[in-house]
Amino acid sequence: MTNVKTLSKVIAIALLAAGATQATAKETVNSTATVKVQNAFDLAENTGLDFGTLRVTADTGTAKATAVAATVTVKSDGSGTTAANPSGSVLASAQVIAEGSPATYTVTKVAPFSKMVITFPADDSVILSAASAPNETSKFTLSGFEAYVTSGANANTAYDTGTSNLAADVDGTVTFAVGATLNTDKRGTEGAITQYIDGDYTGKYDIIVAY
Amino acid sequence: MRFKRVSIIKLILGSCLLVSPARAAVELEQALDFGTLVMIDNHSVGTISMSMDGDVNFSRHFRVLTQGHAAELTLSQYPSYKMLSIGAAVMQAQTQIASGIGSEQFTLVSVETDGSVVTDSAGMARVFVGGTLQSSGDPSGHYIDTEYQARLLLTIDY
Numbered sequence: 001m002t003n004v005k006t007l008s009k010v011i012a013i014a015l016l017a018a019g020a021t022q023a024t025a026k027e028t029v030n031s032t033a034t035v036k037v038q039n040a041f042d043l044a045e046n047t048g049l050d051f052g053t054l055r056v057t058a059d060t061g062t063a064k065a066t067a068v069a070a071t072v073t074v075k076s077d078g079s080g081t082t083a084a085n086p087s088g089s090v091l092a093s094a095q096v097i098a099e100g101s102p103a104t105y106t107v108t109k110v111a112p113f114s115k116m117v118i119t120f121p122a123d124d125s126v127i128l129s130a131a132s133a134p135n136e137t138s139k140f141t142l143s144g145f146e147a148y149v150t151s152g153a154n155a156n157t158a159y160d161t162g163t164s165n166l167a168a169d170v171d172g173t174v175t176f177a178v179g180a181t182l183n184t185d186k187r188g189t190e191g192a193i194t195q196y197i198d199g200d201y202t203g204k205y206d207i208i209v210a211y
Numbered sequence: 212m213r214f215k216r217v218s219i220i221k222l223i224l225g226s227c228l229l230v231s232p233a234r235a236a237v238e239l240e241q242a243l244d245f246g247t248l249v250m251i252d253n254h255s256v257g258t259i260s261m262s263m264d265g266d267v268n269f270s271r272h273f274r275v276l277t278q279g280h281a282a283e284l285t286l287s288q289y290p291s292y293k294m295l296s297i298g299a300a301v302m303q304a305q306t307q308i309a310s311g312i313g314s315e316q317f318t319l320v321s322v323e324t325d326g327s328v329v330t331d332s333a334g335m336a337r338v339f340v341g342g343t344l345q346s347s348g349d350p351s352g353h354y355i356d357t358e359y360q361a362r363l364l365l366t367i368d369y
Binding site: 026032035110111114211 | 235247251279284302317319322342344354356357358363364367368
């Protein structure tokens with residue numbers, strides 16, 4: 001009889017212990033989910049757009065409506081600097097004395113193989129002037145901006161705005177060159193412009209790269 | 212004979228203590244991380260999902276700069292070959308940033324994990340947790356470059 005009673009105690013204690021285990025058998029962990037946004041990337045100009053050294057005259061003797069311009073084009077693919085003179089005009093002319101070179105840019109820290117879009121300045125929105133020259137001195141305008149992809153997933157191809165083929169490499173880097181056309185002044189007699197002076201003509205423009 | 216009975220009682224209680232959850236350990240090896248993203252379009256809601264295996268799927272709204280990983284927990288000091296029930300729930304769906312203001316936020320819409328896991332002979336098991344994050348889809352908003360965090364709760368039950 002004593003043995004039976006003792007066994008009952010053992011079973012009761014064991015059941016109590018087991019019951020306590022079931023009631024508290026739960027662990028909870030608070031944790032976080034993290035995401036980092038990095039929209040910014042680096043766009044650096046390695047070399048500026050250079051039209052070289054030119055002999056150039058502007059059409060200063062014609063009314064604005066019929067004034068013509070000579071042009072000098074620097075191709076982004078590095079194929080050289082070429083001048084084009086309007087046929088029949090003796091006023092506007094350009095000759096290349098020393099070759100120019102396209103601007104070059106490097107994009108870094110973008111997502112690997114990302115396709116980027118380049119936005120160029122609008123035609124004639126960029127004006128080049130001589131710092132020391134009077135306002136009536138002839139200026140230049142830029143037009144026809146275009147680019148050539150020099151590295152990345154589509155290296156050595158002309159940039160195509162339709163397909164946005166400026167694509168980064170596996171490291172998130174891509175380089176490209178930009179060319180444009182320089183136009184002589186066409187403000188005509190209304191602008192009372194005078195011929196170019198010897199010196200450096202400079203202007204600022206924005207090249208925008210975006211995903 | 213009396214000494215023997217006391218020993219049996221101690222032995223049974225000892226067994227119960229060994230399986231007590233008070234001694235089980237849950238170690239968070241790494242938290243759920245969706246990586247580093249570029250937000251290229253917020254005109255509609257974008258989603259990025261991290262599977263328990265660490266596979267990432269994302270909509271056209273994102274580019275992935277660095278890949279993240281699923282959350283990983285190590286469970287130890289559980290009974291051998293014991294089935295544990297695993298639960299994961301979103302505690303705070305809207306993300307927050309350190310600076311607190313000035314940015315659109317993401318929403319942690321779901322988390323996923325295996326419903327159960329069986330411990331090995333040493334009483335250990337590993338648990339992975341994935342999830343899905345949504346962008347706001349508000350084109351007037353702006354995601355600043357920073358780290359965003361949501362909170363989740365994991366439970367281990369048996």
